Every structure is written in structure tokens, then in C-alpha cells.
Amino acid sequence: MRLAFVVLLLAVGLAFSLSGAVGVLRMPDVYTRAQCATKTVTLGTLSVLVALVVGEGPVSNYGGRALIVAVLILVMSPAASHALLRAAYRTGVPMWRGSVVDEPRRMREEQESGR
Amino acid sequence: MSAFWLLDFVLLALLVASAGVVVWLRNLNGAVMALSAVGVLLTVLFVALGAPDVAHSEVVVGAIALPVLYLVAIGKARTDVTDEEDLGERGEGRRVRR
Amino acid sequence: MTYAYLVAAVAEIAIAAVLVVRLALGPSISDRIVALNVVSTQAMLAVLLFAAYADRTVYLDVALWLASFSYLGTIVWSRYLERGLL
Numbered sequence: 001m002r003l004a005f006v007v008l009l010l011a012v013g014l015a016f017s018l019s020g021a022v023g024v025l026r027m028p029d030v031y032t033r034a035q036c037a038t039k040t041v042t043l044g045t046l047s048v049l050v051a052l053v054v055g056e057g058p059v060s061n062y063g064g065r066a067l068i069v070a071v072l073i074l075v076m077s078p079a080a081s082h083a084l085l086r087a088a089y090r091t092g093v094p095m096w097r098g099s100v101v102d103e104p105r106r107m108r109e110e111q112e113s114g115r
Numbered sequence: 116m117s118a119f120w121l122l123d124f125v126l127l128a129l130l131v132a133s134a135g136v137v138v139w140l141r142n143l144n145g146a147v148m149a150l151s152a153v154g155v156l157l158t159v160l161f162v163a164l165g166a167p168d169v170a171h172s173e174v175v176v177g178a179i180a181l182p183v184l185y186l187v188a189i190g191k192a193r194t195d196v197t198d199e200e201d202l203g204e205r206g207e208g209r210r211v212r213r
Numbered sequence: 214m215t216y217a218y219l220v221a222a223v224a225e226i227a228i229a230a231v232l233v234v235r236l237a238l239g240p241s242i243s244d245r246i247v248a249l250n251v252v253s254t255q256a257m258l259a260v261l262l263f264a265a266y267a268d269r270t271v272y273l274d275v276a277l278w279l280a281s282f283s284y285l286g287t288i289v290w291s292r293y294l295e296r297g298l299l
Contacts, residue, residue, distance in 0.1 A: 010221045021231040024251060030243045037247050041254055048258055052265055062265045065273045069280050080287040087291035088243035118219055125226050129233060136237045148245045152236055152252055158279060159256045162272050163263060170275045179282055186298055
């Protein structure tokens with residue numbers, strides 16, 4: 001019974017990780033790639049860690065360390081992704097030609113036209 | 116029992132592929148980043164071969180310290196001068212006068 | 214149950230092979246940083262699952278180092294992109 005839960009959670013995590021990897025490979029520019037990487041890989045990682053917690057128990061060595069790693073990933077993954085994409089935007093990495101929203105450029109243009 | 120050699124062989128294939136990427140890339144920052152990927156995969160290989168202490172030093176040195184050292188060295192190196200007489204370098208940089 | 218852990222570890226490393234392709238041909242530096250971050254996360258998961266398979270608690274520290282250093286490395290690279298390293 002517990003084995004079935006563990007295998008199910010591992011399969012869900014691997015499927016999400018695979019979809020994130022294919023998204024990183026196939027998406028057209030940096031911003032969409034980072035979106036795929038952050039969201040789907042965070043969910044895939046979390047479900048694999050939950051599989052470890054379910055399989056080994058939350059107070060064992062493996063389950064406890066998996067919980068610590070899960071908290072670390074939940075805190076640091078959005079911060080690292082935000083810093084990376086801000087650096088990418090400031091160094092002028094181009095967007096995909098079909099993208100429609102560019103809020104900082106629109107605000108900059110409004111500010112310049114207001115003067 | 117011997118099923119874990121599968122992990123060993125997959126890691127070795129990926130490690131050779133990443134090392135080939137290091138040689139194949141012409142962009143210096145990209146090559147440094149592939150070197151960092153080699154360090155990360157080598158960490159997993161050391162864990163799979165049963166050497167966790169070597170894996171500790173490898174994750175600190177190979178994945179962080181060595182790429183940062185290479186980045187500092189690339190930033191310090193001057194690329195706007197070429198020595199066409201002694202070293203035979205060719206490029207669009209300024210020539211060395213003496 | 215332990216064989217499920219081993220199969221999952223091998224599958225995570227095989228997924229990292231897809232990301233090494235993006236690391237090889239990403240056009241800008243930021244693409245390579247994204248791919249490297251995901252490779253580090255997958256390697257951390259592989260180490261954690263292999264520790265649960267081999268039943269060695271010594272291997273768990275390596276997973277914690279990998280998890281913390283992958284995001285630290287991403288922040289260092291983005292600082293290098295934005296205003297230089299030193």
C-alpha cells in the first residue's frame with residue numbers, strides 16, 4: 001500500500017521533471033524557459049521529496065533531510081529565478097518576437113513622453 | 116544487486132558528453148558553465164561509487180570555486196592586444212609595440 | 214521499495230541529459246544558467262534517492278550541499294551578469 005503511494009508520487013515527480021526539461025529545451029526565449037524550469041521542476045522535486053517522506057517516515061534520517069531540502073527549495077528557487085531574470089532583462093536579452101507584454105519598457109516610454 | 120551499475124554508466128556517458136561540450140563551445144562563459152556541470156555530475160558519480168568525502172570537496176571546488184576562479188581570470192585577461200611577432204597571434208586587436 | 218528509488222535516480226540523471234543539450238546550444242548566458250540550475254537540482258534528487266537506496270546516511274549531506282550551492286551559484290552568476298564579479 002505504501003509502496004503504491006511511493007511509486008505513484010515518484011512517477012508524478014518524474015513526469016513533471018520531464019515536462020520541465022522538455023520545456024527548457026523547446027521554449028523560444030529565456031523568460032519562458034525560466035518559467036518552465038521554475039514551476040514544473042519545483043513541483044517535480046517536491047513530489048519526489050514527498051515520496052521519500054512517505055516511504056521512509058517523516059522523522060527518519062531520509063525523510064527529515066528531504067523536508068529540510070523541500071523548505072530550502074521552496075524559499076530559494078523563486079528568489080534565484082527572480083535575480084537571474086532581472087539580470088537577463090537588464091543585460092538586454094531579447095524577448096520572443098511574439099510576446100506582447102513588456103511592462104518596464106512601457107513605463108519608461110510613458111515617463112519619457114510625459115516630460 | 117548489480118543494478119546500480121546502470122546509474123554508474125548513465126553518469127559516465129553524461130560526464131563524457133559534458134566534457135565534450137566544454138571543448139566544443141567557443142564562448143568562454145558557456146565553457147565555464149559546462150565545466151560547472153561537469154563538477155556537479157562528478158559529485159553524483161563520486162556518491163554512486165561510495166566516496167562521500169570526495170563528493171563534499173568536489174561539490175565545493177568543482178561546482179563553485181573553480182568556475183569563479185576561471186571567471187576572475189577571464190575578466191583579468193586582456194583581449195584587446197595581439198602579439199603578431201613572437202606568438203603569431205592574429206586578430207583585430209591593437210598590435211604590440213616595442 | 215528501494216529499487217523504485219534506484220530507478221527514479223537513474224531517470225533523474227537521464228532527464229539531466231536533455232538539459233545538457235540546452236546547456237550546449239543555448240544562445241545566451243542566461244539560458245545556460247537556467248539549464249545548469251535544473252541540472253544541479255536533478256543531481257541533488259539523484260543523490261538523495263541513491264542515499265535512500267543504499268541506506269547510507271552519510272550521503273545525505275552531499276545532497277544538502279548540492280541544493281544550497283546550486284541556488285547560490287545561480288545568484289553569483291546573475292550578479293556577474295549584472296555588474297561584474299569583483
